[in-house]
Amino acid sequence: MAKPVVKKEYTFLERIYLWEIVKGLKLTFKHFTFNFKESLKKGPHTVPTCWQYPEDRRPIAPVFRGAHMLCLDDEGRELCVGCGMCARACPAKCITVKRGKPAEGEEGKYAGKTMSTEFTIDMLRCIFCGFCEEACPKGAIQLGQEYELAEYTMDACIYDKERLLANFQKAKAEGKLKPPKKPVPVAEGDKKAAAKKAAQKPAGKEATKSKKATSKPQAEEKKASESKGEET
Amino acid sequence: MDNWVIALIKVVFIWTWTLLIATLMTWVERRGSAMMQDRLGPNRAGPFGLFQPLADGIKLFTKEDIIPEKAHKILFSLGPILFALPAFSAYAVIPFGDKLVVNGKEIILQVADVNVGFLYVVALGAMAVYGIVLGGWGSNNKYSILGGLRSTAQLISYEVPFGLSLLAVVLVYGTFSLREISLAQQGTFLGFLPNWGIFKQPLGFILFIVTAYAEANRVPFDLPEAESEIVAGYHTEYGSMRLGLYLFGEYVNMYTLAALMVTLYFGAWHLPYIDMSKFLGPVSYGIASFLVFFLKTAFFLWLFVWVRWTVPRFRYDQVMGLGWKALIPLALVNLFITALCIQLTV
Ligand code: SF4
Ligand code: SF4
Numbered sequence: 212m213a214k215p216v217v218k219k220e221y222t223f224l225e226r227i228y229l230w231e232i233v234k235g236l237k238l239t240f241k242h243f244t245f246n247f248k249e250s251l252k253k254g255p256h257t258v259p260t261c262w263q264y265p266e267d268r269r270p271i272a273p274v275f276r277g278a279h280m281l282c283l284d285d286e287g288r289e290l291c292v293g294c295g296m297c298a299r300a301c302p303a304k305c306i307t308v309k310r311g312k313p314a315e316g317e318e319g320k321y322a323g324k325t326m327s328t329e330f331t332i333d334m335l336r337c338i339f340c341g342f343c344e345e346a347c348p349k350g351a352i353q354l355g356q357e358y359e360l361a362e363y364t365m366d367a368c369i370y371d372k373e374r375l376l377a378n379f380q381k382a383k384a385e386g387k388l389k390p391p392k393k394p395v396p397v398a399e400g401d402k403k404a405a406a407k408k409a410a411q412k413p414a415g416k417e418a419t420k421s422k423k424a425t426s427k428p429q430a431e432e433k434k435a436s437e438s439k440g441e442e443t
Numbered sequence: 444m445d446n447w448v449i450a451l452i453k454v455v456f457i458w459t460w461t462l463l464i465a466t467l468m469t470w471v472e473r474r475g476s477a478m479m480q481d482r483l484g485p486n487r488a489g490p491f492g493l494f495q496p497l498a499d500g501i502k503l504f505t506k507e508d509i510i511p512e513k514a515h516k517i518l519f520s521l522g523p524i525l526f527a528l529p530a531f532s533a534y535a536v537i538p539f540g541d542k543l544v545v546n547g548k549e550i551i552l553q554v555a556d557v558n559v560g561f562l563y564v565v566a567l568g569a570m571a572v573y574g575i576v577l578g579g580w581g582s583n584n585k586y587s588i589l590g591g592l593r594s595t596a597q598l599i600s601y602e603v604p605f606g607l608s609l610l611a612v613v614l615v616y617g618t619f620s621l622r623e624i625s626l627a628q629q630g631t632f633l634g635f636l637p638n639w640g641i642f643k644q645p646l647g648f649i650l651f652i653v654t655a656y657a658e659a660n661r662v663p664f665d666l667p668e669a670e671s672e673i674v675a676g677y678h679t680e681y682g683s684m685r686l687g688l689y690l691f692g693e694y695v696n697m698y699t700l701a702a703l704m705v706t707l708y709f710g711a712w713h714l715p716y717i718d719m720s721k722f723l724g725p726v727s728y729g730i731a732s733f734l735v736f737f738l739k740t741a742f743f744l745w746l747f748v749w750v751r752w753t754v755p756r757f758r759y760d761q762v763m764g765l766g767w768k769a770l771i772p773l774a775l776v777n778l779f780i781t782a783l784c785i786q787l788t789v
Contacts (some may be wrong), residue, residue, distance in 0.1 A: 229649070235753040238457040239479040260481040 213431060215404040270398050273390055276339045277330055278357040279370065280378035284322050289376070290351035299348035305336035323349065325360035355379075356387045368383065445548070453554050454535075461534055465694035466496040468744060475745070476752045492560045503687035511583060511680050518581030521687035523681065528576025529567040530692040533699045536560035538622050541712050541720070543729030545706035551623055560621040561613065564703060565606060568658050571696065572598045575660075575667055578689070590676025593759065594660070594667040600766025601657035603666070607774035610649040611781040612707050615643050621703075625711030629718065633685055637715035640708035648708045652769055655700045657762070658705060660693060662751040666759060701743035703738060712736040 224230045235410050250257045262289055271277075282290050293310030311328035313321050320326075320405055343352050355378055370378075452603040470493060472483070475621035488494040497745030510519055540552030543769070557563055572594055616624045622638075642649045668676035678689045698753025706710060712732035713719075719735075720728050756767065 233751070236749060239749065242481060243475065243478045246481055250483065251685045257485050258478075258481060261483045263483070269722055340489070 222284050247396040257309040271358075273356075273357050273359075276341045276344075276354040278355050278360055278378055279337075279343070279375055280332070280353055280355045280382055281330065281372065282353055282379050286322075288320060288322040288350045289326060289332065290322050291327050292323035292349055292351070293326050293330075294325075294348065296346040296348060296416070297343035301337075302340060302342060303336045303338050304329075305333040306332075306343060307331045320421075327372065330375065332375065333369045334368045334370055335365060350392075353379075353389055355382045355389075358384075444691055445655065449550055450554070453550075454554075457534055457539060458531070458555055460533070460539075461695055461698055462472070464744070465691055466500070468694045468748075469496045469499065469690075471745070472748050472751075475748045477504065479667070479749075495775070500687070501708075502685050506683040509682045513582070513583045514680060515581040515583065518577045519680075520554050520685070521573050522578025522581055522677075523685045523692070524574070525577060527688040527692035527695070529570040529574075530695040530699065531687060533567040533696075534702065536563050536621055536709065537699065537702045538625055538711060538736070539702070540729060543733075544725035550729075551622065552729060556620060556622045559619045561609065561619040561722070563597075564621075564699070568605075568696075568700075569598065569602055574689075575677045576616070576619050578681070579667075582677070582680035584624050586675070586679045587672040589673045590667040590669075590679070593669075593673075593723035594677065596759075597657055597664065597666055597762060597766075600763050601668050601770070603653045603773040604650050604766065604770035605654035605658060607778055608644075608647045608654065609707070611644055611647045611774075611778050612640060614778070614785055615640070615783050621706050625706055625713075628710040629713050631716065637710055637713070639710040639713075639715075644708065644777070646773065647781070648704075650748055650774050650777065651708070652704065653765075653770065655704065659696045659700055659747070661747055663754045663757045664762060666762060669756060671756075690787065697744060701740045701747065702736075704743050705739040706717050708738050717787065747759045 214424040222228040243397055246258050251258060255367055285292055295308045295310065298304075298308045306330060308327050309326050312324075313326050339354065341354050353377075357378065360368070465568075473495070474484040474486075474492065476482075485492040485495040489499050498514055504764060510516060535554040536557045536634070538551075538553035538556075542552060543550045569617060575594040576591040579587040579589075582588070612624070616627050617625075618624060628638050628640060630638045635640045656662075660667055664674075668678065673679075678686055681689060712735050719731050723731055
């Protein structure tokens, strides 16, 4: 409900302005002296309300959605199985995945039976929604904390697999990995069903599912990237 | 010959000094306002961002000089010059210290002790409005012309109380020469107050400072350029160094007005209760008087900035109302009372 406006009669002091101006001057002076004293302190982050960006950085929440990375497990094996769920889920259609089998003698490098032979993310199109992260059954793709993603060329903005893996290494070295996900609380009645589901979760079933999933979005993705090429 | 050289030195000195202060004021204004608004202001160029005015100057000089196609070429280029010239020359008659005695020669710290110095300052102050009006008119832009019109309307409402409040000062000191007025402010008044203009003309000072803000086109009377209403007012179409002249002229104007306030109402170079000339050598006394004068001026310069970032702008009709319905009657009353007091005491 709108508040009725009560017009108040100004007192004489208010009507001659001067005293009110003096009151205002007092207020600005308070701010001035406070900030002046603060700004004399050492260090880049001086005035409390002011962050001087390249020197001062605000702390980032652990769930921040920045540049992507492809994760490795504790034994240093690639988690991604090339299923293409992320590409399917991506609303911007910016992920391209090709699934393949690891080469002879290289099976130890991959956590799953299959792997991605190609994995690119077009960062120019990505909207950092994080759907890819949610869709991935293996927790292989994650959005990290890097947010300074400017590049000089458009090509440099298309991240390939090496770069995504390097992102992970860097985040790991800096201790900026996401904390492990908390289990989603399940309601009493659903618990049994959930347990049942968890029990029958063989890897093979998933692989067949993802086979279907990958083929279509990939074709679409190709088309999209081709048409984009024409535009540019 | 000697006198010529001394005069030349004084002219060059005061010119560079005013320019330096005006330059510094742009920096003070930006950092000061930042501090009042919990920001930091320009702090990258040089220590504390002190070289920022230099960078701005270089930028303004190297920018392309554009004259709008439909603008009146002559008036457009004349505007900034007409604005800046009076601003730069007004300081000539205002003292910046007492005197310096070098080799037995007395040098008055004032470029020209004109016996109608007072009128000269007032006349030049009113001249500056021509620059604004012509610039606004010549730009052929609706916002510019609005700014110019506002400037004229503002002029007629503040120039009268401005003149009347100054007239009261003339009555008190009985002279038009700014140096004589400054000299008359030594010693004490009624036994305990410093013999300053403010204690003899308290109402006159308030009227003067209010109208001085209008004269300098500063908030709360910055109607001619009111960014939030008419883009940038009279200098909407200006760029490069022409704009620079307008902005710079404003700060020089501020400096002149602040110095005028100190000269008329705050005892010029005199310290309250202390007579510096008694225990300082001739040269050090000259320098000390200059410094005292400058410090007082600096306070009023700071007040200009301080007020600007505190109060909002007056509405157009409010300025008119304030000028005609409050300031002019008050100035007349002030003049009347002053005249009466002088008549009774003399
Ligand atoms: S964050 Fe969103 S837009 Fe970006 S790659 Fe992942 S799913 Fe696509
Ligand atoms: S959903 Fe996960 S496992 Fe599947 S391709 Fe994407 S990143 Fe790899």
